[in-house]
Amino acid sequence: MQSLFFAHVTKDVLEDICVHKIERQHSKGETIIQQGDPIKEFIYLKSGLVKLIRTTSENKDQIISFSKPFDFVSVFSVFSSEYYNYSVIAIDDSITCILDLEEVKRHALNNGHFAMDLMYRMSTATDHIIIDNMEIRKKQLKGRIAHILLYFARNIYKANNFELPVSRREIAEYIGMTVENVIRTLSEFRKDGLIKIYGKEILILNEKFLEEVSEHG
Amino acid sequence: MQSLFFAHVTKDVLEDICVHKIERQHSKGETIIQQGDPIKEFIYLKSGLVKLIRTTSENKDQIISFSKPFDFVSVFSVFSSEYYNYSVIAIDDSITCILDLEEVKRHALNNGHFAMDLMYRMSTATDHIIIDNMEIRKKQLKGRIAHILLYFARNIYKANNFELPVSRREIAEYIGMTVENVIRTLSEFRKDGLIKIYGKEILILNEKFLEEVSEHG
DNA sequence: CGCGGCTTTGATGTTCATCAAGTAAAGTGG
DNA sequence: CCACTTTACTTGATGAACATCAAAGCCGCG
Numbered sequence: 001m002q003s004l005f006f007a008h009v010t011k012d013v014l015e016d017i018c019v020h021k022i023e024r025q026h027s028k029g030e031t032i033i034q035q036g037d038p039i040k041e042f043i044y045l046k047s048g049l050v051k052l053i054r055t056t057s058e059n060k061d062q063i064i065s066f067s068k069p070f071d072f073v074s075v076f077s078v079f080s081s082e083y084y085n086y087s088v089i090a091i092d093d094s095i096t097c098i099l100d101l102e103e104v105k106r107h108a109l110n111n112g113h114f115a116m117d118l119m120y121r122m123s124t125a126t127d128h129i130i131i132d133n134m135e136i137r138k139k140q141l142k143g144r145i146a147h148i149l150l151y152f153a154r155n156i157y158k159a160n161n162f163e164l165p166v167s168r169r170e171i172a173e174y175i176g177m178t179v180e181n182v183i184r185t186l187s188e189f190r191k192d193g194l195i196k197i198y199g200k201e202i203l204i205l206n207e208k209f210l211e212e213v214s215e216h217g
Numbered sequence: 218m219q220s221l222f223f224a225h226v227t228k229d230v231l232e233d234i235c236v237h238k239i240e241r242q243h244s245k246g247e248t249i250i251q252q253g254d255p256i257k258e259f260i261y262l263k264s265g266l267v268k269l270i271r272t273t274s275e276n277k278d279q280i281i282s283f284s285k286p287f288d289f290v291s292v293f294s295v296f297s298s299e300y301y302n303y304s305v306i307a308i309d310d311s312i313t314c315i316l317d318l319e320e321v322k323r324h325a326l327n328n329g330h331f332a333m334d335l336m337y338r339m340s341t342a343t344d345h346i347i348i349d350n351m352e353i354r355k356k357q358l359k360g361r362i363a364h365i366l367l368y369f370a371r372n373i374y375k376a377n378n379f380e381l382p383v384s385r386r387e388i389a390e391y392i393g394m395t396v397e398n399v400i401r402t403l404s405e406f407r408k409d410g411l412i413k414i415y416g417k418e419i420l421i422l423n424e425k426f427l428e429e430v431s432e433h434g
Numbered sequence: 435c436g437c438g439g440c441t442t443t444g445a446t447g448t449t450c451a452t453c454a455a456g457t458a459a460a461g462t463g464g
Numbered sequence: 465c466c467a468c469t470t471t472a473c474t475t476g477a478t479g480a481a482c483a484t485c486a487a488a489g490c491c492g493c494g
Contacts, residue, residue, distance in 0.1 A: 080340035112326035123297035126343040133350050
């Protein structure tokens, strides 16, 4: 396993933790964690891409965040709740690594470095979720669309052309607007020469200006 | 110190941690933590009420959350960042308790129970922030106002009449709407007999219906 | 007293959701 | 493999929700 994963934990400790590691395959669309399930495992993403979602009382889905490889999938609640209050769904074919939660806890109890690394990782993850949500909240439609395009280009694919891993609906569920307006805005960006669109293929033509839109509407 | 504070830590360990505890007085409006400051201390709230805010690039304030006594004030970023990416401001006269961050980290390193308790507390706090933000995002104006009224009534004051600790502007900054619309909605609730308003004094007359509005607009 | 901040109300315009309707794409069963 | 159904995508028209602008009252404070 990666020394990337836990910076200050020695190899043998890590191996000890991962003795009972299980890998699980998930195909696109599959539910990895179901909101309401008891939290018994500690899960991280090895490959693929997943979304964390919440189903509201009106049965609408809200996307909380996306996770890429080596992010924890059990990001939050794991150490503070008995049940998941969110679902995790694969948006690409994915592989997760699963550790027994009690075992992870036991190790954290006995190994301060492991505990601290864990804390660091969890804290980083939740920080990003919070800050990102605040960022999205302050923007309006165009800014939000620009934001998510730049997010995929920079954080996920590190390229200016990429295949959108999410549907228009999912974008809408992430930024908190309607599908129609997501589409309208994408079309507008296309007409304005900011991006090219071929179905799910996106090519960012004018990153500077997209950045501008993301910042100041 | 409270055994409330850390459930699984023995008294002498706790006393050891708190040897260098400093208490600090803050009067209403005072800045306790300034966004951008280096994180050197671990802070929790002993009495009073504070708000966590973020100043956006357009110099507008967004309120991330409120914290009540025995909440950590250094809620997030403490274990994942060198600098605060939010400010903390007293909205009532408050007393904070300040521990040296390095010392807290050292204890977490050496005492698994302490580390786990810390993790639990941090995780609980960030969970609430995330879930609350998602809740607010899915509602519209009326629902958001109802939500915050119930929040103060239930979580902070545990009573149906209370003095609003925040200005209309601050409510606006929390729910992400304008001051004018906050006021208009409060007036509407008053006219509809849901609440009474005398300046900052709020009396909730029809909690059931307010709940209804919070849930379904 | 007068100034600045907080509150309130009204009028107007912008942003966005909703509804409707149609095309394209993708899965499904015979 | 084709007809069939469903799901995703797209555009336009309309109305609702909300921001913005303007103006005035209130209150605490130097």
